[in-house]
Amino acid sequence: MTSTTASTTADRRPGSSRRRSRRGSPSRSPWSAVLVMVSPFLVGLAVFTLYPVVTTLYYSFTNFQLGSIRPTEFVGLRNYERLFTSSDTFWVGVRNTLWMVLIMVPLRTLYAMFAAWVVGSVRRGARVYRTLFFVPAIVPVVGASLAFIVMLSPTGPVNALLAKVGIEGPAWFGDPQWSKPSLVLMALWACGDTIVIFSAAMLDVPRELYEAADLDGVGRWQRYRHITLPFLSPVILFSVVTGMIYTFQYFTEAFVASGSASAVQDSSQLLGYPGQSLLFYTTDLYQQGFVYFKTGYASAMAWMLFLVIFGATVVMLRMSRSLVHDSGRP
Amino acid sequence: MATAVSPRLPAAAARERDRRPFGRRVLEGVAEHALAVALSAAFVLPLLVCVVTSVMTQQQAGTGELVPQPLHWGNFREVFEVMPFARDLWNTLLYAGLSAVGIVVSSVPVAYAVSRMRWRGRNAFFVVVLATMMIPAQVTSLPLYVMYAHLGWIGTLKPLIVPAFFGDAFSIFLLRQFFLTIPEETIEAARVDGASEYRILRQIVVPMARPALAAVGLFAFMFAWNDFYNPLLYSGNSASGQTLAVGLAGLAKSAHQSAYQLQMAASLMFLLPVLLLFMSAQKVFIEGIAMSGSKG
Numbered sequence: 001m002t003s004t005t006a007s008t009t010a011d012r013r014p015g016s017s018r019r020r021s022r023r024g025s026p027s028r029s030p031w032s033a034v035l036v037m038v039s040p041f042l043v044g045l046a047v048f049t050l051y052p053v054v055t056t057l058y059y060s061f062t063n064f065q066l067g068s069i070r071p072t073e074f075v076g077l078r079n080y081e082r083l084f085t086s087s088d089t090f091w092v093g094v095r096n097t098l099w100m101v102l103i104m105v106p107l108r109t110l111y112a113m114f115a116a117w118v119v120g121s122v123r124r125g126a127r128v129y130r131t132l133f134f135v136p137a138i139v140p141v142v143g144a145s146l147a148f149i150v151m152l153s154p155t156g157p158v159n160a161l162l163a164k165v166g167i168e169g170p171a172w173f174g175d176p177q178w179s180k181p182s183l184v185l186m187a188l189w190a191c192g193d194t195i196v197i198f199s200a201a202m203l204d205v206p207r208e209l210y211e212a213a214d215l216d217g218v219g220r221w222q223r224y225r226h227i228t229l230p231f232l233s234p235v236i237l238f239s240v241v242t243g244m245i246y247t248f249q250y251f252t253e254a255f256v257a258s259g260s261a262s263a264v265q266d267s268s269q270l271l272g273y274p275g276q277s278l279l280f281y282t283t284d285l286y287q288q289g290f291v292y293f294k295t296g297y298a299s300a301m302a303w304m305l306f307l308v309i310f311g312a313t314v315v316m317l318r319m320s321r322s323l324v325h326d327s328g329r330p
Numbered sequence: 331m332a333t334a335v336s337p338r339l340p341a342a343a344a345r346e347r348d349r350r351p352f353g354r355r356v357l358e359g360v361a362e363h364a365l366a367v368a369l370s371a372a373f374v375l376p377l378l379v380c381v382v383t384s385v386m387t388q389q390q391a392g393t394g395e396l397v398p399q400p401l402h403w404g405n406f407r408e409v410f411e412v413m414p415f416a417r418d419l420w421n422t423l424l425y426a427g428l429s430a431v432g433i434v435v436s437s438v439p440v441a442y443a444v445s446r447m448r449w450r451g452r453n454a455f456f457v458v459v460l461a462t463m464m465i466p467a468q469v470t471s472l473p474l475y476v477m478y479a480h481l482g483w484i485g486t487l488k489p490l491i492v493p494a495f496f497g498d499a500f501s502i503f504l505l506r507q508f509f510l511t512i513p514e515e516t517i518e519a520a521r522v523d524g525a526s527e528y529r530i531l532r533q534i535v536v537p538m539a540r541p542a543l544a545a546v547g548l549f550a551f552m553f554a555w556n557d558f559y560n561p562l563l564y565s566g567n568s569a570s571g572q573t574l575a576v577g578l579a580g581l582a583k584s585a586h587q588s589a590y591q592l593q594m595a596a597s598l599m600f601l602l603p604v605l606l607l608f609m610s611a612q613k614v615f616i617e618g619i620a621m622s623g624s625k626g
Contacts, residue, residue: 029447033527037439037447038455044436044496048470049462055473066476115369122362131612132370135377138608138615140556142575143597146582147380150590153392157379160394189376196616197623238623249466252558260582285468290563295472302468309466 053306059299066293079300090301092276093284096180100250100280104184105243109236112191116198117224130199137192145256148186149173173261176277183253183278194239201235202228230325237320241313248309251282258283281305380601384594391591405595412584412592414569415599418577425490425561425573426554432494433501433550434543440497441505442531446517456506463499471563478564485571489564490554500622501546507621508542509535545618548611555604574600 060079064072083090119130136144152158152172159169170178205228213223255271262273271287272279285305289298383391384405386398409415443449444456478489512535520530536543558575565571572580578600582593608615 029443029449029527031449034443034447034449037443037527037531040436040495041440041459041497041502044493045458045462048474048493048496049465052470052473052477053465055476056469059472066472066479118362118366118369122366123359125363125366129366129370130616133373134616135605135608136373138552138604139377139601140575140604142556142558142578143380143601144376146578146593146597147376149582150383150392150594151376151379153590155392155394157375157394157396163394189373192373193619194623196619200620200623235623245464249468255558255562256579256582259579262583282466282468289472290475295476299472302466302472305466306469310464313464 056299056302059296060303062296064296064299066289066295068293072296075296079297080304082297083300083304089272089276089279089284089287092272092279093281096277096279097248097250097281099180100183101244101247103180104187105240105247107184108187108191108194108243109239111188112194112239113198113232113236115191115195116202117228119195119199120202130196133195134192136190137195139190141190141252142256144186144190145253146260148182148189149257149260152182152185173257173278174274176275179257179261179274179277183257186253194243197235197239198232201232205231233324237316237324241316244312244316245309248305248312249282250280251286254278254280254283255286380594380597383590384598386591388589388591391589391594402591405591406599409592409596409599412589413577413581413596414572415574415577415596417570418572418574419599421487421565421572422555422574425487425557426551428491429494429554430547430550432491433498434547436495436497437501437505437546438536438543439531441502441509442527442535444502445506445509446512446530446535447527459499459502463503467559471559475563483564485565487565487571490557490560490573494550494554498550501550504546504549504618504622505539505542508539508545512538541614541617544611545614548607548615549618552604552607 061074061076062072063070063075063078082088115133119126119133122129139147150156154169154171154174156172158172162169172178172182209227210223213227218226258271258273258278261278271283281301282305285298285301288294288301379396382396382398385401385403386395386405387400387402390398440459444452444459474489475484478484481488483489483492516534516538517530520534525533556575557573558579561571561573561576562579565573565576578593578596581596
């Protein structure tokens with residue numbers, strides 16, 4: 001361990017820090033050391049976060065077009081006005097994204113809770129099950145999306161299975177009615193990280209509570225409802241809030257699914273195939289900003305997204321304060 | 331926290347002195363396993379489809395059959411012909427490896443400063459770190475694209491790798507959680523002995539937090555390996571800076587779209603490193619994930 005010579009030196013010259021810590025008040029670290037430790041992050045914060053956030057706000061008030069020789073003009077709120085009033089694809093993206101937030105996020109949380117409960121209740125082999133449930137969560141999204149496109153192709157294995165029991169399967173990613181539900185299935189499949197978090201939270205429930213409940217002859221559901229669930233509530237909140245933030249920025253799955261499903265169609269097909277059903281807020285933003293190079297307009301979209309995510313998170317956290325049981329929180 | 335994830339199961343433990351009749355216990359056990367097996371099948375099926383399709387002939391792929399007849403191993407070789415798989419793989423390795431190194435090296439001191447050093451404004455600073463996680467990538471990507479274009483970085487891997495060396499909020503958060511578990515006496519004793527903060531970090535904290543560094547490095551590696559948005563933006567249009575995620579999506583959209591067997595063979599080669607990494611460090615991973623959701 002630490003050398004004895006160092007401690008004798010300290011004994012001979014008792015540092016001020018030692019005296020202060022004896023009195024119980026914590027010693028301050030030297031500013032120079034703090035600065036050295038955090039300066040790479042501070043530089044990164046300035047260059048890769050603060051500067052672009054402010055610049056996007058500025059762009060959003062201009063008609064700046066990347067790569068265009070036309071001089072950039074200040075247009076005030078015109079970009080924002082256009083978002084709400086014109087018949088652009090904006091509202092399509094908003095509607096599709098809200099659909100995903102309202103349907104996918106709760107379903108995913110419930111499904112992960114259910115799977116964690118299944119893992120928690122089997123007596124043997126829980127580790128094997130947990131690994132099997134978790135693996136899809138680490139599979140790269142692009143690879144997973146492609147596997148789902150194959151699995152859910154109109155003549156793919158799932159429809160072949162359905163046909164065996166006499167059900168005519170839908171066209172999944174090829175059908176506007178089924179394209180978003182297909183993405184939801186994919187999200188349920190990849191919820192392993194949430195399962196792990198729920199499993200960990202279930203292990204934090206004091207065992208005495210279960211034992212007491214057993215002595216009282218409480219049923220399974222009652223035990224879950226009144227003991228496990230309150231302990232899970234902070235994790236439910238975590239899962240819903242992070243799920244919501246993720247879904248507002250939902251991009252890769254939609255981009256890959258609509259891209260590869262539309263490949264046989266006209267190559268000028270816009271993102272969102274089939275029939276704009278997979279056009280989400282961020283795929284639209286990408287299209288406006290990096291395909292059409294309408295930088296100002298896309299910047300306005302980006303700032304709206306930022307405000308909505310921020311607002312929704314604050315509202316969620318406020319609302320949940322009374323619902324979440326925070327046990328053992330210091 | 332990390333210690334919570336163990337093979338012990340709460341329900342099983344609670345039933346150590348199970349008073350239910352034997353028959354009912356067996357029935358319930360069977361029902362539980364039936365449920366678990368059914369769920370497992372749902373989780374495994376897509377991967378199974380990926381594996382079997384990757385060794386099918388073009389005629390058979392997409393027919394919905396699950397037994398490749400005959401086995402067609404040539405798909406894996408053909409992937410290298412229909413897309414620049416080797417180059418994309420190298421780019422992906424560079425992006426994932428270097429950004430993992432960068433994130434660990436730059437996030438460790440920040441995490442130390444917000445967890446084990448005492449200074450005015452520390453809490454406010456940590457809130458700023460966490461707040462950066464809430465900013466959507468779309469908000470920063472437009473000016474960054476302009477900036478990288480001016481620097482001539484578009485089409486190279488620089489926009490992907492360089493920012494990793496300036497700290498990463500999620501990694502700082504995870505490392506902080508780990509650092510907080512190091513006993514205060516250990517660090518205070520070193521301070522009393524006159525060790526500088528750098529020395530404490532290097533010789534005490536880093537060695538003790540090795541599993542945490544591994545977890546953060548693995549997460550960073552996997553994030554970069556899986557990342558689609560950033561490579562699509564900054565390197566996507568230029569072939570030379572393309573990564574596997576973008577290359578694969580391109581393969582699916584190209585004329586080979588109907589060639590499911592090639593897509594699946596390429597996907598499998600894309601998934602395999604991540605799966606191997608996960609299997610070799612499963613414990614580290616699962617604890618890290620559990621920790622990210624902990625109340626801390």
